[in-house]
Amino acid sequence: MRVSFFITCLGDIFYANAGKSAVELLERLGCEVDFPPTQTCCGQPAYNSGYHKETLEVAKHMVEVFEHADYVVGISGSCVYMIHEYVHLFEDGSNWQKRAKALKRKTYELTQFIVDVLGIEDVGASYHGTATYHTSCHMTRLLGVKEAPFRLLENVKGLRLIDLPNRNDCCGFGGTFSVKMASISEQMVDEKVQHIEETEADLLLGADGSCLMNIGGRITRQGKPIEVKHIAEILNSRGEE
Amino acid sequence: MKGSIMNRDRFLTNIRTKIGGLTASQPVEKPVWTVSPQKKVLKDYTPDQLVEVLEEQCQHIHTDFFRTSSNSLEKTLDEVLNHYGAKSVIYSNDERFVSYQLNPYFESSLSTGREIYRWNEKDKETSISFAEKADVGLTFSDMTLAESGTIVLFNKKGQGRSVSLLPRDYIAIVPKSTIVPRMTQATSYVQEMVDNGEDIASCINFITGPSNSADIEMKLVVGVHGPIRAAYIIVDDK
Amino acid sequence: MPMHIGEKDFRKRVSKGISDDYMRGAVRSAQERLQNRRAAAAEELGDWEEWRTLGQQIRSHTIEHLDYYLHQLSDKVAELGGHVFFAETGEEANEYIKQVIQKKNAKKIAKSKSMVTEEISMNAALEEIGCEVIETDLGEYILQIDDHDPPSHIVAPALHKNKEQIRDVFKERLNYKKTEHPEELALFAREKLREEFLAADVGITGCNFAVAESGSFALVTNEGNARMVTALPNTQITVMGMERIVPGWEELDIVVSLLTRAAVGQKLTSYITALTGPKQAEEADGPEEFHLVIVDNGRSKILGTEFQEALHCIRCAACINVCPVYRHVGGHAYGSIYPGPIGAVLSPLLSDYDEYKELPYASSLCGACTEVCPVKIPLHEQLIMHRRKIVEDEKKSTLAERVAMRGFEQIVHSANLYRTATKMAPFLTTPFAKNNRITKGPGPLRNWTDIRDLPQPANERFRDWFKKRNKQGGAI
């Protein structure tokens, strides 16, 4: 199966490790992975801020970049959802919209792709530790991927997964919300960190770099001894820790 | 006497231009909705199963539940009234009190020191002032919704609005045949009357247990403006 | 603006909310209860999604043909002997209500809960002509007694107060002598308000839903105050927002079932009262005279726009009860009697962006609201539409943001520029980094790093790794 990998901008700059793990994992599961180097950010920051003309340009570019892919697999539920949203940016019935629809049909978030397309729930990973998992809002509510990450994590040998209380609550990232409404965002992320601490897990996992950057940034600021990792890193582990 | 309608044309023309609506003379066809989950609720339940659902629901709505036969209705009612310490009772002017032979009981109550008053739609003042001080308001249910534990009263004529509202406690006598699955059956019944051009009651009350409020810290307090306690007496049909 | 409440400045309102520990405690526990009850009620049905679909279909059909259904409703009401007044503005509505009251020479008005009368400041208008208006919903009553403290929630208006605060208000204003137990507080209010109901000349109600085909109104309550208000006074005035209507009784069934479950997790509330016209000749109780006031007050501006779905709202507050922003800032921070997600969508529409420009941004777009809305209003998408409008149509965004977004588009659009920019990231941020973390970011990063650390961008980007690896020939 040929997969075109979508790293997302935060992944490219801050979470290269998550990207590497995802690529290795996909290859291990039998996929042939390529990386279209002209890919950029998905445009979500502009879209959610109301700059839809600007987003449209980005969308066109991304539609072209991935036009020839069989599958597009990204490591952020939120960014994958943004690609799905392109459809609504273009005029109804236009050729661009048709192309955006085609892209939507073949674009998946990593865990969703593994479970729904590859049909695999046990990726053969092992990792010794106690973790809790943050369900990102866009991935669960908008993209509708609720179960896949849990299916996969439950099968990781040695991993003890603890339920995160109030797991459906937003972490307070929200793109520009995190800086525009910083004081509210702070309350939200504090509440999230508090719930994470209640689990007494030493590792926080998530499938979205933006949430992890937010929560992780708050955790280190408060000097809490909790490690933060992208789910791909654990699924690619072979018991080295 | 027909009432007046003021400012309508200007108001509706504005709306029409905004939504690109039809002209006022053209009737709108109500579409057939693609789903109807309401019709599946408690579908095919037997009358006895519906009674069970109702009984269970009464626990959730803080309502006392009693079941009796038509022959023992008088006895059960007496027990419930005693239990509630009812010294004064107002009941609606409803034929069914006669057909269930409760009149002799009401008459004999006087000698036991219990004051009983039948709602008199021709005497508003006395009726309301009695209801306002009464310990118990007593009515028959016109329709009963098992799912929600609801008494439906078509308040008109002798079925006064205040009987089930002003007294301290409320007791509904529920003939088993009045029990239907849910609100859907009651609203269809009304809809049918509307479709046939019949008048519907000026006030239709759906009463589910005693009055309550959660306005203080979202904690449920039973008995705010309406009755503080409620009881349903399910009775086999006469 | 009558809809507006509290301090003018949004930021001040937010900080006030965040620092009010009492309020936050009260809101947190209220949200938790209401959320759980709603979720349990939805789950119990088993096919909640189907119910929502039906609710959405009913609401969107009705609003698409609002003119027709309002016409039918008014015809019916008049046929039954009621009077109907269409009011384009709040002032028009208040004028009419004043006239009715003056004609009756009425002094004492008992009122049950109604958001639209809050919206048009009806109480103040009636007090001006010497009337005493008594709020009879327990929550509203508490607020009225407390110097007209504004409501902070559309279903539970006094949700921001805890029981000790309520006890103190009663003590100070009404000479209350008992404890803070809700039962005792409620019993006290019951006794106080009983007298008022019996003495009131006019009853004023809101309207949860009007039924066009029969000219009926449904009032959904738990306390029974709306029943009192419509059974005892001789004159009844019902004030409704023009969108609160359904075609027939079968539709009433659905919207009521959705409302009670979504709002409080009840299958039905204690009282659903459906009123049709004034009382009939052979009835003792009920109003002799009935007036219906249908209020636009900015709603028609929304029709035919991308925000039309906001008019589908059935005011259940489910979106408010799950909103994390509301949880932390409280209802008053929104500066509108309509708080939470629906408030953030509706307030700028009913008023304007000058007054409420921040509200569409007071959301992390987490979508919790959209997920619970019983009539499937895409609330978070409506907030994005507001942002688009503010930026592209109203041109009200800041210059800095416009420049940044323009730059963003150019960088992102050109793959080369994008590659350069991502490559530059580590060099630009290195001077600010310590232990691979940036704790005091420069310029626009400041707002981020005031609260949290930023990871130091890796020297080797993902794309560099991938390229290198491919050169070396496949997997490492």
Ligand code: SF4
């Ligand atoms: S927008 Fe939806 S969830 Fe919010 S109050 Fe209205 S109907 Fe309820």
